[in-house]
Structure formats: structure tokens, C-alpha cells
Amino acid sequence: MGRIAAMRLKDLAEHLGLSQTTVSRALNGYPEVNEATRRRVAEAANLLGYRPNASALRLATGRAGAVGLVLRGADELGPHMSEFLSGVGSYMASQEIDMLVSTVANHQEELAAYRRLAASQKVDAVILHSPTVSDERAELLMELKIPFVLHGRTNIGQPVAWLDIDNTSALERATSHLLDLGHRRIALLNGVRGRTFAEHREIGYRAALTARGLNADPALVGNSAFTDEIAFRMAQAMLELRPRPTAFLAGSMMTALGVFRAIRQAGLHLGSDVSMIAHDDVFPYLNADNMYPTMSTTRSSIRQAGTRIAELIMQILAGKSAAEVHELWPVELVLRESSGPAPRTL
Amino acid sequence: MGRIAAMRLKDLAEHLGLSQTTVSRALNGYPEVNEATRRRVAEAANLLGYRPNASALRLATGRAGAVGLVLRGADELGPHMSEFLSGVGSYMASQEIDMLVSTVANHQEELAAYRRLAASQKVDAVILHSPTVSDERAELLMELKIPFVLHGRTNIGQPVAWLDIDNTSALERATSHLLDLGHRRIALLNGVRGRTFAEHREIGYRAALTARGLNADPALVGNSAFTDEIAFRMAQAMLELRPRPTAFLAGSMMTALGVFRAIRQAGLHLGSDVSMIAHDDVFPYLNADNMYPTMSTTRSSIRQAGTRIAELIMQILAGKSAAEVHELWPVELVLRESSGPAPRTL
DNA sequence: AAAGGCATTCAAAGCGATTTCAAATTTTGA
């Protein structure tokens, strides 16, 4: 109610006995203003805590000073997303750009949300994530002419700015390593079907198998969201197969926790009876090095990706062409205790 | 660059052969407009995808249409926060209110961030979280006259709108239950010192002990952030004490994972050699029921709290007095396999 | 001494909405 009336440019100008024009210019670093005046203005502004009204500034400049992020299902704001977000945020904060986070219930609503963002001009750009192989949202954003950077990759007609990690190569190397250790029945707990990253991972997995003349057993490939519970169930079922898998490729650390539990419940030992390599997005609160046994991982910091994507967004907004913004990050393979030689007997 | 020129009120008005005034009124449901015209306007607006420019609307109405959330450390955007946020978001989305998330490096920056939000009028209200017993940020927000709802409680001179869970009672009941089971050396892995919720939990813990004529052993009380790694180290150290603790109260599910690992590494069994009751904020991807053994918990959905706080914010903005907005939520005690009778011998 | 140039400053016109106040039209009532 009794909101304090924030100081306006006009007030500041009157206080200084100057015109709004001059004060505005002084604060925004325009050259045509006397150095002495500029200092005087800056000092007063600082002292009185003046900051331009954001809405007015946006209206006048036409820039929203914000980037949007639409999350599907509200659950999508899980550990991956929050880690990614804080990466984005740490850079955006330094640029005084706001992050506008909205959540929607489903695909249709998501498309509607982008249309709304475009029409109401609330954001200058958008970060698009978890793309499918041919992503409708990306097409819509192109059509709406709202700049965006994609976290991941997709195949639509036009060039798109993106940053992705090399999932194919990561899984090919992880799988090859397990094959080197003598494993022949290797389970893949992958992300949901249709997502580009999941497809890429499966390609890498199959490539490694094929290179040894092996075929993937469909019973050993699961697609699902990355929660410990689903992973537990899938791993449990797979461990009941005969011959059972001797190794698991887990799509995330949450998945790894579930698999781990299934292994233990089956009375088996991780690292000897069964091996596991998990993908690690590097969560500060869940460290592969501190697990017991320590977890072998394919590792890539999703937070760093967020920070970099924020930088790329700024480049796009500065006029760089989307066709020139592509980054494919390599993924480390870090071997620890959870991956060992295949057991002699099953 | 070649941003598509979004349709303006003026364009829409011209298209309809009406004045901006009438169109604006028609869209905003003012009574003094002919029903036929209103329908015609609504139809055209819908067809042409018109939405008011957010900045202009905000400037004209003086309402920002957004609530702010400042996160300290960017790490603060961990699993708790993201779960809370998606609770907030799900309600805010239904009200067409944006969430403005910013991250800061430390306490000083956080205070500065609030001053900035106030001066630039980017938000109508703020959600304050993780308060200390006497929270400086709350005082600042009062001073800045920026409405807010606190997630947790604090003690400053003036009345503050808040929603909190009953941490004291939760820990008192959990501790009492362990005492009933015969445990006498019960470790408390609490949140960082100074935070209200951590103090409240310790009060509950001590109250239960005192009721049995026992004293808390300082060596069995740890204060830290809720990560599996720190919890692992603390639990490990405590398990080396003689006599060692026979039960743990874990502050979060992440903490529980670390304690669990320490127990296993010490060659002990959870549920028989050592008991544990963990606080569960209800993460969809980490379920106490699906752990092995299943985890006894004090449970309260942090997501639901977020949703409710969003509602409370809207009430505050609608003019409800902060003094009338207080909610203390009970916490469930859910007993599962991880808490059992104290072992006979140590 | 007049003119041109430079450094500063300012008045006023946007930006795209809402809202006040007045005008035009229709309806009502006597």
C-alpha cells in the first residue's frame, strides 16, 4: 500500500538543477557531458540511491533486459535444471540481465508460453533446453523471431545457435571401456526416447558394440526420466534376467543411486560383481568421488554449460549470427572403483 | 536485429476503427463498453495475437507483475530451492505473475540486490527464505517497504508475513521416538548455525533429551550445509567415537545419503546397528519409500510450501496485513525400516 | 568585429499502455 515513492530521474534532475537529458546522459556515459557535471551527477545518484525505473527504461529502449526460460511440468525444475540455472544466473547477474522463469503443464502450454513471451515482449531472448530430434519449439521460436540458444541439438531446416556435449562419443568410450574389461552384457539406462541427447547416447552405445561385432539386447536398454526410483525398478528387473547384465551405464547420478540400490538388494557388489559408469553433471551436493565405492563417470559440468550459454546469448543479442554459434563440448571419462573387470562366472 | 514488430494497441485500434481507449477498456473488462464491440475487439485481439507490451503496461499501471527471489551463492539453487521454486512457479503461472530469480555472491550483495529491486521497481513483492534468527534482510525489506513473505521465521521488531513448518515439534517427536526405542547416543546433523530452522530443530532435540533427564553431547551435534559429502565426513567421525552413536537425525535426504554411506563403510547395518530418521522435503526423484532400507522421515513437502507462499504473496498484494499472515505447518513423522531398537551391545 | 566551431545543456517528442475528462449518441420520462 503505502509504497515509498522511489526517486525518479526528474527528481534527481531538479535536485541537481539540471535537465533530465543531461542527467540521463551523464549516467549512461555519453561523451557530450562535462566531466565535472558527470561526477556531480554520479555522486548524487549514488547518494540518493537512484536507479532508473525498469519498466520505463525498457519501454524507452525497447530492450527487455531479461532472458526467458520455460520449464515443462514444474518437475522439470529438478537437480539438473537448477544446476544449469545457477550457471546461467551467475553470468546474467554480472550483466544485469534478469532471468524470467516460467513453468507450464505440457507441450501445448509451452508453445503458448513462447507466443506470450514474444507478444508481450517480456524477454530479449530465450534459452531452449532438452530438445527433441526435430524440435517444434525451436521452429516456433524461429517463426516468432525471438533469439535463442539451444542447450543440446536439433534438426530443423534453419541454422540454430547451440551448445551441446558430445554424448555420442562419451557413451562410445564408456561402452568400449566396459567391453575392454570383458563385459558383454551391458545395460543402458537412458533418458526418455525422442530427446536428442538420449538418441545420441544410444548411438554411441551401439557404435561401440558394433565395433566388436556385438548387438544391443533390447531387454538391456531402458528409457525413462532420471529418478532413483525408476532406475531402481529397471535395474532390478534387468538383474533378474539370465544371463544378467554385468555392467550398467547410468544416465545420471540419480539413476546411479537407484541402480546401486538394486545391485545391493540383489546381494551383489558394485565394482566386482557388477560394474557401473554413470553420467555426472557435477552436482555440488552429490560427489562421485565421495560415493562408496567411488563412481566411475562420464563427466561434464552442466553449470558451466549454463554459464557459457548465457555468454552465447549475449553474443547473439549483440548481433552474432546463430549459424556461427555452435559448441560441442567433449566429455571426460573418469574411471574410479565402480567399474572393474567382468566377473568370471555368472 | 530484424525483430518482428509486435502488434500494438494502436494497430489493433486502427484495424478495428476504434480508439485505443475503447479497445483497452474492452480488453480489460470495463463495464462502459458495448457488448457487441467488446466481442468484436476480443475476437480481433485473439485472432491477431495481440498482447499488451509488458513494459508499457507496467509503466502505466505501476505494477511490475513479478515477484523476486534472490539466491545467495548460486549454490543455493540446490535441490531444496528448485523444488520450492517449482511450487511457487506453478501458482504464479496461473496468476500471470513472473518470477524474477537473481543470484548473488554473498550477504552484502544480497542486501544490495534488494535495494536495486526496490529502486528499479522490478518486482511487486519478494519471497525471503532461509532466515536467520534475527534477519537483517527482513529488516531491510521493511525499511524499503517492499512487501514480502518469509519462508521460515525471524525475530525483528515488526510483524512479518511468514509460513514455516514446525521444526521444533518434528525433532522433538523424532528424538523421543528414538529414545523410546532405547537409543541414548543420538547424533544430530543439523543445518548451518544461525538459521532459524536449525535453531528450532536443536531446541526440539534438546527438549526431548531433557524430558528424559539426558543432556546433549556436543560431540554428537554437527552444523553444516546439507550435502552428502559433508554429512559423510561428519557421520564418519562420529562413528569413530566410543561409545559411538546408535542413531542419527539427518537434516535432509542428501545428508541421509552421506550418513548411510558412512554407516556402510563402518561395516554397520542401518536399521539394526544404527538407526536414522531424516528430514524429507519430498523430492520427486529421491523417495524415502524406495530406499534400501526404507527411510524413516520427518516429512513436509517444500513444494507445497512454495505454492502456498505464492498464494500468500497475492493476498499481501491484495492488501492483507502482514500481521495476519502466519502459517505454521505440522510435520509428519513417518516410520520405516531405518529406525529400529537400539542394539544391545556396542 | 563578425563568423564559424566546439562543448554543453535543454525542451520536447517518442516508447505503448492506462485513465481522466469530455463529447457524442441513444434512451428515457413527462
Place this chain on the structure above:
DNA sequence: TCAAAATTTGAAATCGCTTTGAATGCCTTT
């Protein structure tokens, strides 16, 4: 039938900023 009231519309002011174009004063230059 005509004034008064009710209904419906519109012109213009306003929100707080940026930015254009003009104005001011002071040096130089010729």
C-alpha cells in the same frame, strides 16, 4: 416532442525513461 439521463466512445494526459534536434555560451579564426 424535448430535456435529462444513461450509454458509449474518444482526445489527451500520464507513467519515467531515452533520444532528437535546437539553443546557449565561449573560443578561435579571419
